[in-house]
Amino acid sequence: MATALNVPPTAPVTTPQQMKKEEEKVDYLNLPCPIPYEEIHREALMSLKPELFEGMRFDFNKGLSPKFSLSHSVFMGPMEIPSQSSETIKIPTAHYEFGANFIDPKLMLFGRILTDGRLNARLKCDLTENLTLKANAQLSSEPHMSHGMATFDYKGKDYRSQFQLGNGALFGANYIQSVTPHLSFGGEVFWAGQHRKSGIGYAARYNTEKMVATGQVASTGLVALSYVQKVSEKVSLASDFMYNYMSRDVTASFGYDYILRQCRLRGKIDSNGVAAAFLEERLNMGLNFILSAELDHSKKDYKFGFGLTVGE
Amino acid sequence: MASSQGKKRISATSNEQSLITRVSRSVSQSPIVHQSKRAASDAAFVLKKLIRSTGKAAWIVGTTFLILVVPLIIEMDREQQLNDLELQQASLLGTPK
Numbered sequence: 067m068a069t070a071l072n073v074p075p076t077a078p079v080t081t082p083q084q085m086k087k088e089e090e091k092v093d094y095l096n097l098p099c100p101i102p103y104e105e106i107h108r109e110a111l112m113s114l115k116p117e118l119f120e121g122m123r124f125d126f127n128k129g130l131s132p133k134f135s136l137s138h139s140v141f142m143g144p145m146e147i148p149s150q151s152s153e154t155i156k157i158p159t160a161h162y163e164f165g166a167n168f169i170d171p172k173l174m175l176f177g178r179i180l181t182d183g184r185l186n187a188r189l190k191c192d193l194t195e196n197l198t199l200k201a202n203a204q205l206s207s208e209p210h211m212s213h214g215m216a217t218f219d220y221k222g223k224d225y226r227s228q229f230q231l232g233n234g235a236l237f238g239a240n241y242i243q244s245v246t247p248h249l250s251f252g253g254e255v256f257w258a259g260q261h262r263k264s265g266i267g268y269a270a271r272y273n274t275e276k277m278v279a280t281g282q283v284a285s286t287g288l289v290a291l292s293y294v295q296k297v298s299e300k301v302s303l304a305s306d307f308m309y310n311y312m313s314r315d316v317t318a319s320f321g322y323d324y325i326l327r328q329c330r331l332r333g334k335i336d337s338n339g340v341a342a343a344f345l346e347e348r349l350n351m352g353l354n355f356i357l358s359a360e361l362d363h364s365k366k367d368y369k370f371g372f373g374l375t376v377g378e
Numbered sequence: 379m380a381s382s383q384g385k386k387r388i389s390a391t392s393n394e395q396s397l398i399t400r401v402s403r404s405v406s407q408s409p410i411v412h413q414s415k416r417a418a419s420d421a422a423f424v425l426k427k428l429i430r431s432t433g434k435a436a437w438i439v440g441t442t443f444l445i446l447v448v449p450l451i452i453e454m455d456r457e458q459q460l461n462d463l464e465l466q467q468a469s470l471l472g473t474p475k
Contacts, residue, residue, distance in 0.1 A: 324450065326457045333446040341442040345449055359445050363438050 097224040100250040103240040104228075106269050109278045110292035113304035113323040116332045116344035118358045120144055120369035127377030135377075137165040137178075143371065154367055183207035196221045235259025248272055254284075287312030300325050339364035352377055 101108065121143010129135040141163070144156035165178040176188040185205040192198050198221070203214035215232040230238035236259065242252030249272050257264040267284030275296070282290045287310045294304040301324055308317045321334030329347040336342075342360040349355050354375040361368050395403075405411065 322450075324453065326453055327460065328456060329453050331449055331453055333450070335442065335446065341445055343445045343449060345453075347453075357449075361441055361445055363442075 094246075097244040097247060099221060099224055100226060100242045100244045100252070101271065102219070102226055102228070103242045103252045103254060103269065106242070106252065106271050106280050106282065107290065107292055109294040109302075110280065110304050110306050113294060113302060113332060114292075114306050114319055114321040114334050116342070116358070118342055118344060118360050118369070119371040119373070120358075120360075121371050123356065123371065123373030125373070125375045125377070127375075129378065133169055135167050135169075137163075137167065137377075139163040139165070152365075154365070230256075242269070248274055338362075346375075 119141075121141060123143075124140045126138045127135055128137070139162070140160075142160040143158065145159045147155045147157055149155045159182075161181045163178055163180045165176070167177075168175040172192045174188075174190040178186040180186075183206065186202075187205075188200075188202040190198065190200045198219040199216065200219065201214065201216040203212075205212045213233050215230060215236070217231075218229045220227050224244040225242065227241045228239065230236070232238075236256070238254065238256035240252060240254030242250055244250045249270070252269045252271075254267045254269075255265070263286075265285040267282065267286075267288075269280065269282040271278065271280045273279070277296065278292075278294045280290075280292050282288070289309045289311065290307070292304065292306045294302060296302045301322065303320070303322050305320045306318065309315070317337055319334055319336040321332060324331045329345060331343070331345050333343040334341070340360065340362045343358070345357045347355045347357075356371075356373040356375060358371040358373075359369070
């Protein structure tokens, strides 16, 4: 019989061996590296949770050198204030955000500052080939609203592990392991000192080239299942089911994601009676026009936004 | 005619209630008429509710269709036009694609 051949890779490059329909024995010593634990729902999130906004948005990215770029962003529109009553309170705000990015294969720095006094900074650094440090910080002029978090990632041959430290005595760790070429399992624990809460969670992900199915359970009461099917190279359909067994809250949503040459259109409908759509249209080289719409039929709250993105 | 009117007048004067009153009352106070009136008002109520809920459903379906499906149709149509243009150009210029 055939000896162990190469495992079908989950990377986009397909080897010629995969094209032939031979019987392949799975080489359990040569499994691919799994997706990071926090990105386990990545495909479903990309399709089902676009960045919907209300108002006008304008982004301008200017590259000053191959590694360094600046970004200017203007936003004008109503912002929702969480209120105790069922009515949503919207206050019109406008802000300008200035940012700088430095991107290097080993080091990535990212900083943003807003006119309302918030500073957002991110760092990603490859300390060795397998160990990565990621840190982010959000400073705000309001007291007790600043926080920071540092993450150490270790990437093994077919596993990944991560350790997180945050301010307010927040500790977390997670681990994910590839079990077969298509299936990976992971778990996480966290402890929040300020709120004296701890939790444990498990996740599983099964993916082939055409579909991705993930499931996640956490002791905070969250059960999340998602399924994404790539119907063709331009179209993918996604569905998501979230259930919180503590607060008995159920949400199911379905969405589509069309990636065409001139545009990217994402639409979704929810069991809470929310229908949303997000369109990014390429008007010209480096010029993108964005339209966002969200209809909440149960709360009768309708949000529409438009924007323009200039630059790469 | 006069005799029948006369007869009615005689019977009117002889009883407490006239014949017309008694006949019309027996018709309008009969149980059948009560029931049919109740049925008609129920039917009107249900019909009004049905129209209102159909209207609401049509609004929800219509606006959701407008948000989810109309941009999709427009973009697919543009993609189709772009494909046709490319095909035409490829066949005109003879590009080996």
